[in-house]
Amino acid sequence: LTSLRYPNLKRSGYSALTDKDLSVFEKLIPGRVLTGSSELDGYNTDWLKTCRGSSQVVLRPKTTEEVSAILKYCNERKLAVVPQGGNTGLVGGSVPVFDEIVISTQLMNQIISLDEISGTLVCEAGCILGNLSDHVAESGLIMPLDLGAKGSCHIGGNLATNAGGLRLLRYGSLHGSVLGLEAVLASGEVVDCLSTLRKDNTGYDVKQLFIGSEGTLGLITKASILCPQKPNAVNVAFLGCDSFERVLDIFKESKMKLGEILSAFEFLDADAIAVARDNLKLSIPIDDTFPFYVLIESSGSDGAHDEEKMNRFLEDMMNRGYVIDGTVASEPAKIQYIWSVRERIAEGLMHDGYCYKYDVSLPLSHYYGLVEAVRKRTQGNTTRVIGYGHVGDSNLHLNATSPEYSQTTMDLLEPFLYDWVAKHRGSVSAEHGLGFKKRDFIYHSKSESAVRIMNQMKQVLDPNGILNPYKLLPTVIR
Ligand code: FAD
Ligand code: MLT
Numbered sequence: 001l002t003s004l005r006y007p008n009l010k011r012s013g014y015s016a017l018t019d020k021d022l023s024v025f026e027k028l029i030p031g032r033v034l035t036g037s038s039e040l041d042g043y044n045t046d047w048l049k050t051c052r053g054s055s056q057v058v059l060r061p062k063t064t065e066e067v068s069a070i071l072k073y074c075n076e077r078k079l080a081v082v083p084q085g086g087n088t089g090l091v092g093g094s095v096p097v098f099d100e101i102v103i104s105t106q107l108m109n110q111i112i113s114l115d116e117i118s119g120t121l122v123c124e125a126g127c128i129l130g131n132l133s134d135h136v137a138e139s140g141l142i143m144p145l146d147l148g149a150k151g152s153c154h155i156g157g158n159l160a161t162n163a164g165g166l167r168l169l170r171y172g173s174l175h176g177s178v179l180g181l182e183a184v185l186a187s188g189e190v191v192d193c194l195s196t197l198r199k200d201n202t203g204y205d206v207k208q209l210f211i212g213s214e215g216t217l218g219l220i221t222k223a224s225i226l227c228p229q230k231p232n233a234v235n236v237a238f239l240g241c242d243s244f245e246r247v248l249d250i251f252k253e254s255k256m257k258l259g260e261i262l263s264a265f266e267f268l269d270a271d272a273i274a275v276a277r278d279n280l281k282l283s284i285p286i287d288d289t290f291p292f293y294v295l296i297e298s299s300g301s302d303g304a305h306d307e308e309k310m311n312r313f314l315e316d317m318m319n320r321g322y323v324i325d326g327t328v329a330s331e332p333a334k335i336q337y338i339w340s341v342r343e344r345i346a347e348g349l350m351h352d353g354y355c356y357k358y359d360v361s362l363p364l365s366h367y368y369g370l371v372e373a374v375r376k377r378t379q380g381n382t383t384r385v386i387g388y389g390h391v392g393d394s395n396l397h398l399n400a401t402s403p404e405y406s407q408t409t410m411d412l413l414e415p416f417l418y419d420w421v422a423k424h425r426g427s428v429s430a431e432h433g434l435g436f437k438k439r440d441f442i443y444h445s446k447s448e449s450a451v452r453i454m455n456q457m458k459q460v461l462d463p464n465g466i467l468n469p470y471k472l473l474p475t476v477i478r
């Protein structure tokens with residue numbers, strides 16, 4: 001296991017865990033206090049296997065009241081904690097840096113209600129996104145977000161990171177589709193914002209503070225979410241084209257020609273396709289020699305109408321030479337297979353050894369330029385540099401790999417890559433958050449005044465700084 005090196009970081013002055021603390025926890029949540037290093041290994045290590053903490057204890061509350069009692073005690077004792085959901089986060093935010101106590105939402109997994117008419121789902125924070133999708137599907141609804149980690153990520157983790165994913169283009173961000181939430185502050189106070197209303201302009205919208213706060217302002221315990229209607233007809237096209245300019249041409253045309261039925265627009269470059277083919281042994285649905293691939297999904301209410309629209313659009317794209325080859329699917333199994341080629345890239349990259357993962361927003365005119373610049377700069381120091389992602393949201397996933405962590409490669413990547421993004425007016429974190437790995441690059445995307453307000457919010461809601469220390473906020477506040 002390769003660990004991130006942080007020689008300059010010192011453990012802050014939190015208390016150290018004692019046997020007395022453990023016996024208090026055991027009284028608060030009997031039988032749900034995990035100790036013992038082998039049991040704790042998975043909770044201490046992140047999904048990318050690049051960050052590793054050394055927590056001595058994992059607490060698994062079942063109710064908001066238990067979370068409240070735990071946090072109240074930790075706050076009084078000045079014990080630092082890290083909230084953890086499915087531990088699929090990609091910025092080192094979900095695992096301890098030193099010996100912070102892990103509070104896992106694994107056992108807070110009850111669905112509370114589903115209003116089929118309004119489409120409002122109320123559930124606990126530890127529900128797994130894929131389980132929620134299956135549940136709401138029985139009522140003809142879908143979750144407003146979908147991502148490759150759906151089999152393990154928790155809805156609380158999704159809210160805490162303001163996860164984007166594959167459906168954002170159509171259904172917008174969680175800042176829009178979350179109607180309410182309940183969170184527990186460091187003091188143990190329960191903040192009840194669990195509204196199920198679509199419209200509610202009574203003062204500041206406090207729930208928004210917790211969406212994207214990465215466990216630094218409170219522990220989210222419940223959420224109410226607006227679920228869209230499940231579309232009757234879905235079509236997925238997988239297309240090959242010969243330049244990135246063509247990818248953008250196809251995007252522009254798809255917005256015009258598919259209009260309201262366009263539900264996803266993703267891209268992969270040839271090196272990303274090689275990951276699916278060589279590392280995951282997936283067969284590529286069309287010829288695997290194109291420099292760029294596009295995945296377009298349409299979702300609507302009328303199968304015949306949508307299919308005709310999609311076919312007309314594709315015919316036009318082929319006639320104009322924008323698309324060289326393609327396939328289109330309307331059967332669920334084929335649709336799922338095509339999606340898996342895109343969704344499993346993150347998994348496939350791990351087969352190379354170490355993955356340097358970047359998730360940026362860039363104006364589309366500069367979008368692929370970053371991949372070319374990084375490839376040139378790191379030539380000979382990486383196994384591959386690939387570009388893929390949610391191009392329809394101007395969100396690029398740039399990933400480099402090498403057999404193992406190399407400081408030389410890291411020094412070539414950072415801060416070069418972040419400087420390039422800032423120079424082109426992008427964001428250093430489009431959807432994964434800042435966590436532990438990116439917090440000191442916050443000023444590349446946010447003004448000093450904005451960061452100062454964030455810090456003030458942290459002081460108000462968590463004055464002792466026990467909630468997820470060393471994450472999101474930079475080491476130095478300017
Ligand atoms: P964790 O990893 O456990 O935690 C993430 C952060 O949230 C941590 O800072 C943690 O402290 C905090 N947190 C967790 N639960 C709570 C809570 N209840 N209250 C307060 N804070 C909490 N992300 C995207 O945005 N889009 C994608 O398309 C996408 N695809 C992915 C695909 C794969 C294969 C993988 C591995 C990851 C992907 N991610 C994606 C990243 C990740 O899945 C998301 O960030 C997800 O939302 C994290 O949920 P989680 O439950 O695993 O949270
Ligand atoms: C994705 O879109 O596949 C995820 O955000 C994961 C990744 O960036 O690798």
Ligand code: ZN
Pocket residue numbers: 165389390397431
């Ligand atoms: Zn993504």
